[in-house]
Amino acid sequence: MRVSRSLTIKQMAMVSAVTMLFVFIFCVILLFHSVQQNRYNTASQLESIARSVRGPLSAAILKGDIPQAETILQGIQPAGIVSRADVVLPNQFQALRMSFIPERPVPMMIMRLFELPVQISLPVYSLERPANPQPLAYLVLQADSYRMHKFVMSWISTLVTTYLLLTLMLTVALTWCINRLIVHPLRRIARELNDLSPQDQVGHQLPLPRLHHDDEIGMLVRSYNINQQRLLRQHDELNSHATRFPVSELPNKAFLMAMLEQAVERQQTTALMVVACETLQDTAGVLKESQREMxxxxLVEKIKSVLAPRMSLTQVSGYDFVILAHGVKEPWHAITLGQQVLTVINERLPIQGIQLRPSASIGIAMYYGDLTAEQLYRRAFSAAFSARRKGKNQIQFFEPEQMEKAQQRLTQESDILTALDNNHFAIWLQPQMSLLTGRVESAEALLRVQQPDGSWELPDGLIDDIESCGLMVTVGHWVLEESCRLLSAWQERGIALPLSVNLSALQLMHPTMVSEVLELINRYRIKPDTLILEITESRRIDDPNEAVAILKPLRNAGIRIALDDFGMGYAGLRQLQHMKTLPVDVLKIDKTFVDGLPEDSSLVQAIIQMARSLNLTIIAEGIETDTQRDWLAEAGVEIGQGFLFARAVPSDQFEQRYLTDARHHEKA
Structure with a gap:
């Protein structure tokens, strides 16, 4: 391989030119700054010398004693910095001149460029100065310009040396970096392609260079590899025979290993899933080539249909596909994806008059930062072989304990969905009472689950389990719809009691949340202002600005917004700057703060004061004693909720206890 001119020489010339320009500008700025600083120091010294002789000089001038004045000026000479001293009268008449250092020539360009010579003028007054003194004369001191000239030349010689050294060092350093990042990888690729024998050119694959997985060089290598795969496919078609393996346009093993190396380098948690399709292998020599190709x-299109955008599908052999599932961090996520893949593969498939029901075995290996790319690849295939030995359409993890954890989580998910389908979920209501009148002002819908003994309660950790199984949006929508159905039934009877429904962060950030809530309002024909959505603040919302953008359309539709668990999450006391922008109507003080009343009341007072300044309705949660209720009422809190008033009860008991007189709750 020959080149007429090395890329290294070209880039070094360009880097040198740019470096010389910028270092030159830097040195010029530094030179002028240093000279200006020296001018200032020289002027300060001249002023100090002038002030030291101004007193005796003014006495000599006042007496008209010229010899005495000359003697005083001659005493300046030992300072060594002053080249000339003049005494000038107010009418610009030069009364006295003393020269200390012979004038030596200084280039005119230096004089003009750096504004030489440096001189100062100091007024000389009478010792007995009247109210508005007039100077007797002016003492003018001039610095030695040649001394400044030597300083400038010294700095210029130093900066020239520094300039050349910096230019050389930066040129070499930048050129070395560019060589390592660009020239060397390109040179290796060029040499490898140049050394290829003709028989190896078709289907040749370039290894992805290290540190270039996600840049233009990596894109170049991947594009080359894909084009080579297409060429290989065309070559195989020209030389096809009945038993050849079908090849898709999917990336091959070289691409997969490069992606695995990248994941390992980034320590990125992921799952590697091998899909071994027995049907492709069993039909070799049975189906026509066109049928096997179809x-x-x-199958490729079906598998792609269940993959997320971040996931990659590759074909490593005639029968085996590998899914690199970025974003899958838990075994149960991986097994759920595997079940989706098996579902679409097992669908009945008509192929040119033949009905097939394809089957496959899936092996999964999880990567948590403790394996090499090759080890992860081998583990996934080992798991696929184990799944194949168990029969068709089986899923197997390389590590049995991961399989057990995934199955437990899937069982948990199934139990939650079964309970939802069998009406084992219900909403109970807890009243929210006026602290002044004792009247029910609103209610809160709370989730309850029927237990094996027939009782209803909310088990500890159930909300976390629902969230971790990815069912929070599903369960939350069910609670919201049940609440709207209940409000609709009340309003048909003329009851306009508001109902609060908790909305988790996952629900709030769901892309269809706003449209679903508005659809429920229209479907059940309820008054929007009777529905209060409580944003559960203790579950952190990462982007308050995005939350504001979501809540505004709901509030504009008439729905009221409450901030639940205030002080415990994203809009708490640490981020009060967001409060003014939040479209909130109600603020609920968390039980944690209410428990400390009345002894520890500072935080509650601050919350109440802030809510008043924002014109928000205040609800205090977790009131359990009369002392707490009395303190909150006196502090101006309008509504309270807690065991002191009532616990949550089923909706029919709530209606019998609080809504017997429907007209009492009608809005004016």
Whole structure:
């Protein structure tokens, strides 16, 4: 391989030119700054010398004693910095001149460029100065310009040396970095392609250079590899025979290993899933080549349909596919994805008059930062072989304990969905009472689950389990719809009691949340202002600005917004700057703060004061004693909720206890 001119020489010339320009500008700025600082120091010294002789000089001038004045000026000479001293009368008449250092020539360009010579003028007054003194004369001191000239030349010689050294060092350093990052990888690629023998050119794959997985060089290598795969496919078609393996346009093993190396380098938690399709292998020599080709392409499209955008599908052999599932961090996520893949593969498939029901075995290996790319690849295939030995359409993890954890989580998910379908979930209501009148002002809908003994309660950790199983949006929508159905029934009877429903952060950030809530309002024909959505603040919302953008359309539709668990999450006391922008109507003081009343009341007082300044309705949660209720009422809190008033009860008991007189709750 020959080149007429090395890329290294070209880039070094360009780097040198740019470096010389910027270092030159830097040195010029530094030179002028240093000279200006020296001018200032020289002027300060001249002024100090002038002030030291101004007193005796003014006495000599007042007496008209010229010899005495000359003697005083001659005493300046030992300072060594002053080249000339003049005494000038107010009418610009030069009364006295003393020269200390012979004038030596200084280039005119230096004089003009750096504004030489440096001189100062100091007024000389009478010793007995009247109210508005007039100077007797002016003492003018001039610095030695040649001394400044030597300083400038010294600095210029130093900066020239520094300039050349910096230019050389930066040129070499930048050129070395560019060589390592760009020139060397390109040179290796060029040499490898140049050394290829003709028989190896078709289907040749370039290894992805280290540190270039996600830049333009990596894109170049991947594009080359994909084009080579297409060429290989065309070559195989020209030399096809009945038993050849079908090849898709998917990336091959070289691409997969490069992606695995990148994941390992970034220590990125992921799952590697091998899909071994027995049907492709069993039909070799049975189906026509066109039929097998159609089978392969159909299976590829089906598998792609269940993959997320961040996931990659590759084909490493005629029968085996590998899914690199970025974003899958838990075994149960991986097994859920595997079940989706098996579901679409097992669908009945007509192929040119033949009905097939494809089958596959799936092996999964999880990566948590403790394996090499090759080890992860081998583990996934080992798991696939284990799944194949158990029969068709099986899923197997390389590590049995991960399989057990995934199955437990899937069982948990199934139990939650079964309970939801069998009406084992219900909403109970807890009243929210006026602290002044004792009247029910609103209610809060709370989730309850029927237990094996027939009782209803909310088990500890159930909300976390629902969230971790990815069912928070599903369960939350059910609670919201049940609450709207209940409000609709009340309002048909003329009851306009507001109902609060908790909305988790996951629900709030769901892309269809706003449209679903508005659809429920219209479907059940309820008054929007009777529905209060409580944003559960203790579950952190990462972007308050995004939350504001979501809540505004709901509030504009008439729905009221409450901030629950105030002080415990994103809009708490640490981030009060967001409060003014939040479209909130109600603020609920968390039980944690109420428990400390009345002894520890500082935080509650601050919350109440802030809510008043924002014109928000205040609800205090977790009131359990009369002392707490009395303190909150006296502090101006309008509504309270807690065991002191009532516990949550089923909706029918709530209606019998509080809504017997429907007209009492009608809005004016």
């Amino acid at each position: 089978l392969l392409l159909t």
